[in-house]
Amino acid sequence: MDEVAARLSRREFLRAAAYATAGASLLRLGPLVSWAGAAAAKKGTLSFADIGVGDPGGDWSKFTNATGWGVNLVAIGNAPSQILNVLIAGGGKGVYDVINIVGGMQKPLVENDLIIPIATSRLPNWGKDAYISEFLSSGKPGFEFIGYKGKIYGVPTVLQGDSFAYLPEKTGQLDSYAALFDPKWKGFVALEDNFTTAGQKTALYLKTNKLATIKDPANMTPGEIRTVIDFLIEKKKEGQFRVIWTSFEQAVDLLTRREVYVMDCWEPMVFAARKKGVSAVYARPKEGYLLWAMAAYIVKNPQRPADREKGAYDLLNFMLDGWYGAKITLLRGYMTNPQAVAYAKANAGDFSAAEAAEVARIHDNVRSKFRLGGTWQNRWPTYVEQYESEWARFKAAPSK
Amino acid sequence: MGTVQGSTQQITLSRRLSGIARYVLLAIPLLFLAVFFLLPLGLTILVGFFERAGFWIRPAFTLAAYQAFLGGPRLFVLQRSLFVAAEVTVLALALAYPMAYFLSMHVRPQVTRTVLLLFTVPFVVNYVIRNFSWAYLLSRTGPVNRLLEALHLTAGSLDWLLYSDFSVLVGLISSYMPFMIYPLWLALAGVDRRLIEASWVLGAPPLLTFLRVTLPLSIPGIFTALIFGFVGSFGESAVPIILGGVGYQLMGNTITSALDVLNYPLAAAMSSIVVVVMLLFLAAWYLLFDVPAFLGKIVRWRV
Numbered sequence: 001m002d003e004v005a006a007r008l009s010r011r012e013f014l015r016a017a018a019y020a021t022a023g024a025s026l027l028r029l030g031p032l033v034s035w036a037g038a039a040a041a042k043k044g045t046l047s048f049a050d051i052g053v054g055d056p057g058g059d060w061s062k063f064t065n066a067t068g069w070g071v072n073l074v075a076i077g078n079a080p081s082q083i084l085n086v087l088i089a090g091g092g093k094g095v096y097d098v099i100n101i102v103g104g105m106q107k108p109l110v111e112n113d114l115i116i117p118i119a120t121s122r123l124p125n126w127g128k129d130a131y132i133s134e135f136l137s138s139g140k141p142g143f144e145f146i147g148y149k150g151k152i153y154g155v156p157t158v159l160q161g162d163s164f165a166y167l168p169e170k171t172g173q174l175d176s177y178a179a180l181f182d183p184k185w186k187g188f189v190a191l192e193d194n195f196t197t198a199g200q201k202t203a204l205y206l207k208t209n210k211l212a213t214i215k216d217p218a219n220m221t222p223g224e225i226r227t228v229i230d231f232l233i234e235k236k237k238e239g240q241f242r243v244i245w246t247s248f249e250q251a252v253d254l255l256t257r258r259e260v261y262v263m264d265c266w267e268p269m270v271f272a273a274r275k276k277g278v279s280a281v282y283a284r285p286k287e288g289y290l291l292w293a294m295a296a297y298i299v300k301n302p303q304r305p306a307d308r309e310k311g312a313y314d315l316l317n318f319m320l321d322g323w324y325g326a327k328i329t330l331l332r333g334y335m336t337n338p339q340a341v342a343y344a345k346a347n348a349g350d351f352s353a354a355e356a357a358e359v360a361r362i363h364d365n366v367r368s369k370f371r372l373g374g375t376w377q378n379r380w381p382t383y384v385e386q387y388e389s390e391w392a393r394f395k396a397a398p399s400k
Numbered sequence: 401m402g403t404v405q406g407s408t409q410q411i412t413l414s415r416r417l418s419g420i421a422r423y424v425l426l427a428i429p430l431l432f433l434a435v436f437f438l439l440p441l442g443l444t445i446l447v448g449f450f451e452r453a454g455f456w457i458r459p460a461f462t463l464a465a466y467q468a469f470l471g472g473p474r475l476f477v478l479q480r481s482l483f484v485a486a487e488v489t490v491l492a493l494a495l496a497y498p499m500a501y502f503l504s505m506h507v508r509p510q511v512t513r514t515v516l517l518l519f520t521v522p523f524v525v526n527y528v529i530r531n532f533s534w535a536y537l538l539s540r541t542g543p544v545n546r547l548l549e550a551l552h553l554t555a556g557s558l559d560w561l562l563y564s565d566f567s568v569l570v571g572l573i574s575s576y577m578p579f580m581i582y583p584l585w586l587a588l589a590g591v592d593r594r595l596i597e598a599s600w601v602l603g604a605p606p607l608l609t610f611l612r613v614t615l616p617l618s619i620p621g622i623f624t625a626l627i628f629g630f631v632g633s634f635g636e637s638a639v640p641i642i643l644g645g646v647g648y649q650l651m652g653n654t655i656t657s658a659l660d661v662l663n664y665p666l667a668a669a670m671s672s673i674v675v676v677v678m679l680l681f682l683a684a685w686y687l688l689f690d691v692p693a694f695l696g697k698i699v700r701w702r703v
Contacts, residue, residue: 079660080660080661080662081659081660081661081662084455084662108455108662111454111455112455187559193641193647236646236647241646242563242645242646243563243645243646244645244646244647246641246642247641249532250532250535250642253532253535253536257536257539257540257541257542258540258541259539259540259541259562384661385661385663387661388657388658388660388661388663389468389472389473391657392472392473392474392477392649392654392657393472393473394647395646395647395648395649396473396474396476396477396647396649397473397647399645399646
């Protein structure tokens, strides 16, 4: 995720990214590039709804030249309600060919008949993507980010593991989520306003350190959620937390102003803080990471002609190739696909040596996170309503 | 005779036409109100009684959403929203009224125009940027804390300046006070000076003149300012997020949160309660202040 932003949690940042994309369109930057691509598009234009992460700087020329299809990128929000509203109430089924969002949304998307299963045989790059078999294949927790009831619905476009940021100048080295709740940093801790990130990391901490009985931090029972929230409320009353942040800029600002020393956040915020001269570090917690992936889905549209459906598959395949992967890695700081590293290294015309090294570094970093493990973020847990209402209880609880 | 009859018919016809035209003109805003306000409001109230069916909703008559709201932590958010909105309105009025009074009574028109123009600046600055500016100013390492420390007024940074009730009040007052200045100034500028002079001539001291003449005549402006301040701050969602600290929420935030998990009945129930509360306040103000009577007085002064 790039240094653009808006509302809640990852949802917030992603919505922000969407705003940024929309802003670029308003400034005629996107359309200029899109029209340039469209000029070479012989077959037509695919409609690609994206939350701001999957835009390769507006340059789709490699895809257009190879397939004859142009790409019209439309910014959408990442919140589940927004996605469903866009596709159903907003008539998105008839408009969009492909949507690229944070994965794990298969249950609501499939049950509302909004996406189709992916025939992986139509994606030549699918078999080349070792990350899929390593982290996202059937039977592994990561499968929940691309599949549903044994079928594959999403193509993984980016992968990442989240933990927390800290300022070593103030705290020394930290390697546990315990830092978020350590009285030493009372009043200098910030959490994200998101029950599926902050709540789940708290659950991972409590479970790993045997402070609570939680079977699966990724899909808690109402009682387990209540336990997590009770713990957070207790800490809130003690004055542990300074703020619950809701946007990318706000989080970066908290670090750069040293308003907080320990912050539950995403890694791009650390990159942004470093660019502003703050020596922030992204922790490698012994409890593991909150793992997640973005997925691109083909929107279900029975009226879609066969050649357009092939175009949609071509676009998904393009998103699994080296150039696109390297581009997105450089733009957003996320791991994409294994071909990205090799492509960036082998194509000096497209990527400088420094850029190629950066792509390799980011991929190595994220791979090491996945090897360490942790818990996979659950975008739509079984008791999602309880998650939300309990999170509301946490927010409404009095502070110190 | 025929001519008289003809002209009578013409008059009758023109009266009918003007009557029809009046109804047509009246129908336009009524239609607008019905389509863009009453219909959505009716649907919102209706959906509040629906039940959830998977990811969607099913027509029914259940109080589940209202029970969830009134029996859960969100009720506190409603109470806080009402309290904060009232607090902001009173404080902003206490600041805005003297300013408006001074501008309308004791300042040359050119200066008044300039000052009123300056009060439009907040409208052209994006509200998110404005609130982030407050976050910077009030932060632990921000200019306000540094100034206080430099002046030896504080030994260390004051944590409560930001992410607190105080910072929310600062953000809301700075956002909504400009909305309140204008109606107050308009009301005060419209006070007939001869009435004030008559009060002086009859021997009333300045304070008594203000209390007996100026203040009562400016009540329509106060009423309008109260509505602007209260309704605006009650529905605010950006200020609590940026300046409010650990999960500080007003009603706008908690409604959005329910929508994020597709809980439309709960969001609709909360919205319905908010609208009903606001309408009750408006009705109370309307009856309490007898606005038409005051407006009628203004009209009479003008003619």
